[in-house]
Amino acid sequence: MLFGFSRHILDFCVDRTISAGYVRSMWDIGINTWVWASPLTNRDLAALAPKIRDWGFDVVELPVESPGDWDPHQASDLLAEIGLKASLCLVMPPGRDLLDADQASETQVYLRHVVDVAAIVGSPVAAGPAYSSVGRRWWIEDRAQVYAQLRVGLAPVVEYAASKAVRIAVEPLNRYETSLLNTVEQALEALEGLPEQGWGLALDTYHMNIEQSSCAAAVSAAGARIAHVQVAGNDRGAPGRDGQDWAAFLRALARSGYRGPLCVESFTPEVPALATAACSWRPVAVSQDALAVDSLEFLRTEIARLGG
Numbered sequence: 001m002l003f004g005f006s007r008h009i010l011d012f013c014v015d016r017t018i019s020a021g022y023v024r025s026m027w028d029i030g031i032n033t034w035v036w037a038s039p040l041t042n043r044d045l046a047a048l049a050p051k052i053r054d055w056g057f058d059v060v061e062l063p064v065e066s067p068g069d070w071d072p073h074q075a076s077d078l079l080a081e082i083g084l085k086a087s088l089c090l091v092m093p094p095g096r097d098l099l100d101a102d103q104a105s106e107t108q109v110y111l112r113h114v115v116d117v118a119a120i121v122g123s124p125v126a127a128g129p130a131y132s133s134v135g136r137r138w139w140i141e142d143r144a145q146v147y148a149q150l151r152v153g154l155a156p157v158v159e160y161a162a163s164k165a166v167r168i169a170v171e172p173l174n175r176y177e178t179s180l181l182n183t184v185e186q187a188l189e190a191l192e193g194l195p196e197q198g199w200g201l202a203l204d205t206y207h208m209n210i211e212q213s214s215c216a217a218a219v220s221a222a223g224a225r226i227a228h229v230q231v232a233g234n235d236r237g238a239p240g241r242d243g244q245d246w247a248a249f250l251r252a253l254a255r256s257g258y259r260g261p262l263c264v265e266s267f268t269p270e271v272p273a274l275a276t277a278a279c280s281w282r283p284v285a286v287s288q289d290a291l292a293v294d295s296l297e298f299l300r301t302e303i304a305r306l307g308g
Contacts, residue, residue, distance in 0.1 A: 026254060029299050030059025030087055030263035032230070035288050038267075038274035039065040042074055053084050055293055056300075059261045061087040061230075062121065064114050072120040079121065086121040087228070087263055090114045090128035093277070097132045098153030099146065099180075111157045111168070119164045124260070126161065127169035127202040127228040129178060130154065131190075134277070137179045146180065147190040155194055162198030169202035169227035174210040182211045184218045188225065200227025204265065209234050209244060216245070216252035226258040230265040231299070237266065237284030238291050240298035250306050264295040 031052060037044040040063055052060050062075065079086055096110055097103040114126045131150050140146055154168070161168050170191060172181040181187045187201055201222050205215060212218040219226070233242035240246065267278040268288055275281065285291035 026259060027229075027303065028058035028085060028261040029056075029296055030061050030085070030261045031057050031292055031295065032061035032063065032089065032263060032265045034063060034265065034267050034274065034278075035292060036268055038063070038271045039069045042070050045070060045075055046078060049078055049084055050082055051289075052292070053082050056296055057084070057292075059085045059087050059263060061089055061263045061265070062123075063089045063091055064117055064126075065091045065093075067110070067113050072117045076121045085261070086123045087261055088114065088118040088121065088123040088126050089265075090126050090130055092129050092132065092134050094133045094135070097136065098130070099132050099149055104153050108153065108157055112160050115157070115161045115164050115166050115168070118166045123166070125167050125169040125200070125202070125228045127171060127230070129171045129173050129181070130157070130168050131170065132178060132180055134173065134177050137176075140179055150180070150190055151194055154191070154199075158194050158198035160198075162195055167197070167227045168199045170199060171202035171204055171228075171230075172207060172211065173204075174207045177207075182207075184212065184222045188222070201225050202228040202230065204230040204232070205239070205244060205249065206230075206232045206234070206236055206265070209242075216248040219249065219252035219256055223256050226253075226256055226260075228260055228263070229253065229258065230263050231295075232264060232266050233284070235284050236278070236280065238294040238298060239264070240302070241294070246298075246302050247306065250302055254306065262299060264292065264299075266291055266295075 033040050033048055036048060049060055095103060096107045098107050111130055118126045158168055170187055172183055172187045175182050181190060191199055203222060203226060208215045208218055231239050233239050234244060267274055267280040269275045269280045269283055
């Protein structure tokens with residue numbers, strides 16, 4: 001009874017905060033460089049970052065596909081100079097897998113490297129499917145046993161992340177990209193017991209639209225464990241050009257207490273390797289620049305409506 005009463009008071013206070021307009025500055029808005037390029041290079045970032053800043057984004061999301069693709073110190077200096085914040089995402093292609101005995105050790109080395117890069121560029125998270133290779137699907141007979149194996153593989157990485165004031169934001173993916181973690185509920189079960197200061201959940205609306213019966217309810221279930229949020233339309237195009245109930249999603253996100261960025265994640269179909277990895281076979285906007293601008297405009301408008 002006490003919990004229910006407290007929850008009611010919390011919702012009331014959040015709604016009053018939203019109606020007062022404070023939500024307008026609740027979230028920064030970012031965009032992933034995968035919208036234009038893969039793998040990211042120093043030259044790509046030097047060309048993209050000023051444009052992203054000039055459009056009005058607050059954050060640029062930087063993928064670490066392979067160590068050495070881009071220089072984190074150089075990136076940190078560039079972003080500081082132009083006034084952009086950084087977010088970091090990790091990448092799990094074939095060959096990186098904490099659940100494969102032959103690959104687990106090198107995967108841990110890679111994940112620690114990503115944590116180091118996040119610390120250098122000032123990202124509070126390293127977000128992505130930090131468990132197995134994207135596209136690996138298999139029948140899981142004993143899910144509890146596999147979750148235990150994941151915790152063993154992820155624990156030293158999470159501890160290392162916590163020592164660097166970075167969180168591993170573990171991202172559930174849709175059923176076509178993994179059979180391990182598809183929902184918020186599965187991820188919370190799998191990661192329970194790991195040092196809490198070193199991990200959280202990365203929620204991606206594209207995957208949630210496939211796997212969660214209600215994106216807003218999933219946000220509520222994740223609650224304070226939300227460490228990062230990526231947004232896209234149902235077709236991985238601009239948010240708002242789809243069937244997502246964005247008002248309900250954002251209201252649930254406000255109630256959860258999440259105050260990190262909303263990062264647009266989409267992929268250019270013009271890079272064959274990236275298009276194949278993300279199954280992006282066709283353009284989802286008139287141009288990649290238009291996708292960025294439309295996404296930013298929609299999100300700013302929806303946030304303003306939430307505060308109005």
